[in-house]
Amino acid sequence: MSNEDLFRQLKFRDPARARALAEALRHNMDAIGREVSVMHVCGSHEQAIARFGLRAVLPPGLELIMGPGCPVCVTDGPEVDEAVALAMQGVRVCTYGDMLRLPGTARSLADAQADGGKVEVVYSISQAVELAQAHPEEQVVFLASGFETTAVATAAVALASPPPNFSILSVHKYVPAAMEIVAASKETHIEGYVAAGHAAIITGWAIFEPFAARTGAPVVVAGFEPLDILAALVKLTELIRERRPEVANVYPRCVTKEGNLPAQRSLWRAFRTVTGRWRGIADVPGGNLELVPELAALDARNRFRIDTAGVRDAAAEEEAKGCICGRIMLGLATPEHCALFGTTCVPESPVGACMVSSEGQCRIWHTYGGVPDLRKVG
């Protein structure tokens, strides 16, 4: 059967099934009988939700909020400053494309590049290693961003004896730690979570069990097709209705209970969790991934004296301009609450981090029509 034939039969976008799921969702919400807020923590989920207008089919009492699910967005300004400082002191800095325009406290890597700093966009850390091999006379630093799924790639390179002129500036973030912050927030009352399917390929779904048990909020692991997400919401509202703080996996075609064990072993051989600042959010205990002491020689923070004095602005500039990215990433506000959204803050000239990355909520909402909650625009 060709792919063409198959996706005619595909179950993941079938309108009849979507309607049946929406009906089941309505039934669950009727049984709960009050308003419920749930959160997802994945930029790819928000892309699918916004692109397919999924919020339009949710029952009125169900609010689906995006949490801190954009790794670029939560990379802190001073972390970007470190990379900018390295680029300006003659080090070749390589990083993923979304990071280029992410503002530091004063400047981005794109600004550093315009000022003559050596900045390279790569699709994979392997390409940065190759650049180091091709330029043995230079120091090459990889600015390693992303959640744990991406950190396993960094770990694999760190453990494979990269060339001596290569080092890593880790700004990797660990999502389960940030979910704890959201769960502890007194301003939001999140009753359940949709967890990101492809991140769970690595971690396995069982990683969320202690969180669900401790916070009383169920967690459902979901794929990124419209019906995957609706099915996850049906399961989640069912668990909320029955007061069962459990973990369910509605994405078994990719995610297993224990996850990718070789990848997990690599991850924890290379990294340990430390408290770290998430942009606009808080100091998150266990929220950053730092290279273990055994790999200290590979850590750019050890190899170089990184002096950010010349590239830093002590005032938090984005917030001064009225940017509310922090509140958006915590699920306390949406882009429509921001006076800058779509006016002075647009993808071509972003003010805040959420407009920079393709996984940021502001960027996604701007791309798919401003306020992609069709219940609100009629």
Added chain:
Amino acid sequence: MCLGVPGKVIAIDGLDATVDFFGVRKSLRLDIVDEPVQVGDYVLNHVGFAIRRIPPEEVQETLALFDQILEVSGAKEDLMAADVRGEMAAGKDQK
């Protein structure tokens, strides 16, 4: 960034695999894949690393899903399709 795009393994040299993504050949690392991979298997790519061997019974379904994502996106502005293309590009070009 976290989608994981499927491709077919064409050749393997140690931990380097040559993988075909919808007609584009790229090199992927096999350091952290969950199961042993052979030529002819399908794997999910994340930033130039295979993160999962796709069980044979799921291959067609997984490929069709991604075909659909790429097709819907005649629109250049589509963020999900752009992320998928970025993932496909992750890995060095095969000369």
